[in-house]
Amino acid sequence: MAMKVALLGCGVVGSEVVRLVNEQSEELAARVGTRIEIGGIAVRRTDRDRGVDPALLTTDAASLVTRPDIDVVVEVIGGIEPARSLILAAIGAGKSVVTANKALLAEDGQTLHAAAREAGVDLYYEASVAGAIPLLRPLRDSLAGDRVNRVLGIVNGTTNYILDRMDSLGAGFTESLEEAQALGYAEADPTADVEGFDAAAKAAILARLAFHTQKVTAADVHREGITGVTAGDIASARAMGCVVKLLAICQRSEDGASVGVRVHPVMLPLEHPLAGVKEAYNAVFVEAESAGRLMFYGAGAGGTPTASAVLGDLVAVARNRLAGTSVSEGGHDTGLPVHDMGETVTSYHVALDVADRPGVLSKVAEIFADHGVSIRNVRQEGRGEDAQLVLVSHPAPDAALRSTVADLRGHEMVREVASVMRVETFAD
Numbered sequence: 001m002a003m004k005v006a007l008l009g010c011g012v013v014g015s016e017v018v019r020l021v022n023e024q025s026e027e028l029a030a031r032v033g034t035r036i037e038i039g040g041i042a043v044r045r046t047d048r049d050r051g052v053d054p055a056l057l058t059t060d061a062a063s064l065v066t067r068p069d070i071d072v073v074v075e076v077i078g079g080i081e082p083a084r085s086l087i088l089a090a091i092g093a094g095k096s097v098v099t100a101n102k103a104l105l106a107e108d109g110q111t112l113h114a115a116a117r118e119a120g121v122d123l124y125y126e127a128s129v130a131g132a133i134p135l136l137r138p139l140r141d142s143l144a145g146d147r148v149n150r151v152l153g154i155v156n157g158t159t160n161y162i163l164d165r166m167d168s169l170g171a172g173f174t175e176s177l178e179e180a181q182a183l184g185y186a187e188a189d190p191t192a193d194v195e196g197f198d199a200a201a202k203a204a205i206l207a208r209l210a211f212h213t214q215k216v217t218a219a220d221v222h223r224e225g226i227t228g229v230t231a232g233d234i235a236s237a238r239a240m241g242c243v244v245k246l247l248a249i250c251q252r253s254e255d256g257a258s259v260g261v262r263v264h265p266v267m268l269p270l271e272h273p274l275a276g277v278k279e280a281y282n283a284v285f286v287e288a289e290s291a292g293r294l295m296f297y298g299a300g301a302g303g304t305p306t307a308s309a310v311l312g313d314l315v316a317v318a319r320n321r322l323a324g325t326s327v328s329e330g331g332h333d334t335g336l337p338v339h340d341m342g343e344t345v346t347s348y349h350v351a352l353d354v355a356d357r358p359g360v361l362s363k364v365a366e367i368f369a370d371h372g373v374s375i376r377n378v379r380q381e382g383r384g385e386d387a388q389l390v391l392v393s394h395p396a397p398d399a400a401l402r403s404t405v406a407d408l409r410g411h412e413m414v415r416e417v418a419s420v421m422r423v424e425t426f427a428d
C-alpha cells in the first residue's frame with residue numbers, strides 16, 4: 001500500500017519535494033518496497049499555477065494533517081506558528097513528521113520529540129541543518145557509540161556566500177546578500193541569516209544531538225552575525241594567513257561538566273579544512289573521541305538539495321513503517337548545562353592603530369597581562385601616524401579578552417581598535 005504524504009507549504013523547498021516525489025515515483029517504489037504519493041498540499045492560495053494537480057491543493061492545513069488517509073506530514077512552511085500546532089496535531093493523529101524547520105526545532109524540539117515518542121511515530125529533520133548534507137542521522141546513529149567533543153560548522157550558506165565574495169572578489173556586503181537572495185539561499189527575512197539567528201538555531205540542534213542534552217535552545221546560543229565584519233577585518237585575516245568564516249561552535253568544557261554553544265565570525269587558518277569552503281557551501285567538522293576528525297561537506301541551502309534531504313527522511317519513514325517500528329529521540333538526557341560565553345576559552349586577534357613611539361608596545365602588553373591574558377604573537381605594520389600593532393592572544397576566557405579590549409579602547413595611546421575577531425587555531 002502506498003505511503004500518503006501531506007505537504008505543508010509549497011515554496012522553494014516544497015515545490016521541489018513535489019517534483020522529486022513525482023519524478024522518482026517508480027524507482028522509489030521499487031527500491032523502498034512501497035509507493036510514496038503526495039495526498040494533499042496545504043498552501044496559502046489555491047489560485048496560483050504551481051505545476052501540480054490543483055485537486056491536491058487546500059488552504060485548510062489543519063484538516064489535511066489529520067485526514068485519515070494521510071500517513072506522513074512534511075512541514076516546509078517555516079517559522080514557529082502555525083508550524084508547531086500543525087506538527088503536534090499531526091503527531092497526535094498518529095502521523096510521522098518530516099520537517100526542515102530549524103527555527104521550530106531549536107525553540108521547542110523537546111516538546112516535539114516528546115510528543116513523537118509518546119505517539120510512537122517518527123520525527124525526522126535532516127533538512128533543517130546543513131540542507132542536503134547527511135549530518136544529523138550520522139551524528140545520531142553512526143556516532144552513537146562515540147563521544148563527540150567538538151562540532152565546528154559553516155551552517156549558513158547565505159553568510160558564507162557573502163564572506164566569500166567579500167574575500168575573493170572584494171565585493172560589497174549588500175550586493176552579495178542580494179545575489180544570495182536571488183539564488184534562493186536566504187531566509188524570508190535575511191536578518192535571520194546575517195545576524196546569525198539561522199546558524200544559532202542550527203547550533204542548538206547540533207549541540208543537542210552531539211552532547212545528548214535536550215534542553216539547549218537557540219536562546220542559549222551566544223550569537224554574533226556578520227554585519228560588523230569589515231573589509232579591514234578581511235584584510236587583517238589575510239595578512240595572518242587566515243580567512244573570515246561565520247562558525248557555529250559546540251564544545252564540551254575542559255572538565256566535561258558543561259557545553260559552550262556559540263555563533264560568531266572567526267579568523268580561520270587557511271590550512272583548516274573549513275577554510276576552503278566557498279560560495280554557499282556548508283561544512284561541519286566533528287571531533288570525536290574514537291572516530292577522530294570527520295568533515296561533512298555539501299550544499300546546505302537551495303530548493304533541490306534541501307528537498308533531497310526531505311526525500312531521504314521520507315524513505316526512512318517508509319522503511320520504518322514497513323518494519324512496523326519508529327525511531328524516537330531524546331529519551332535519554334545527559335542534562336549537560338550550557339555555560340556562559342564569558343567562560344568559554346577563545347583566542348583574540350586585535351589590530352590597534354597606535355602612536356609609533358617608545359613604550360606603546362609595553363603598555364599594550366601590560367593591559368593584556370592585567371587581565372591574565374598571554375600574548376601569542378605581535379607584529380607592527382606601518383610607521384609613524386600609520387602604525388598598527390597586531391596581536392594574537394593565547395586562549396583565555398572570553399570575558400577576560402573582552403575586558404582587555406575594553407581597556408585598550410579607553411587608552412590614550414590607542415587611537416582606534418581597528419579590528420577585533422576571535423581566532424580558531426588548528427593543530428595537525
Ligand SMILES: NC(=O)c1ccc[n+]([C@@H]2O[C@H](COP(=O)([O-])OP(=O)(O)OC[C@H]3O[C@@H](n4cnc5c(N)ncnc54)[C@H](O)[C@@H]3O)[C@@H](O)[C@H]2O)c1
Nearest residue numbers: 009010011012013042043044076077078100101301302306
Ligand atoms: N530554502 C532553503 O534553502 C532551505 C534550506 C534548508 C531548510 N529550509 C527550511 O525549509 C522551510 C521552507 O523554506 P522555503 O525556503 O521553502 O520557504 P518559502 O518561503 O519559499 O516557502 C514557504 C511556503 O509556505 C507557505 N505558507 C506559509 N504559511 C502557510 C500556511 N499556514 N499554510 C500553507 N502554506 C503556508 C508560504 O506561502 C510559502 O509558499 C523553512 O523552515 C526553511 O528554514 C530552507
Ligand SMILES: N[C@@H](CCO)C(=O)O
Nearest residue numbers: 156157158186187301
Ligand atoms: N538561509 C539558510 C537556508 C538553509 O537553512 C542558509 O542561507 O543557509
Ligand code: NA
Nearest residue numbers: 126130131133
Ligand atoms: Na542535513
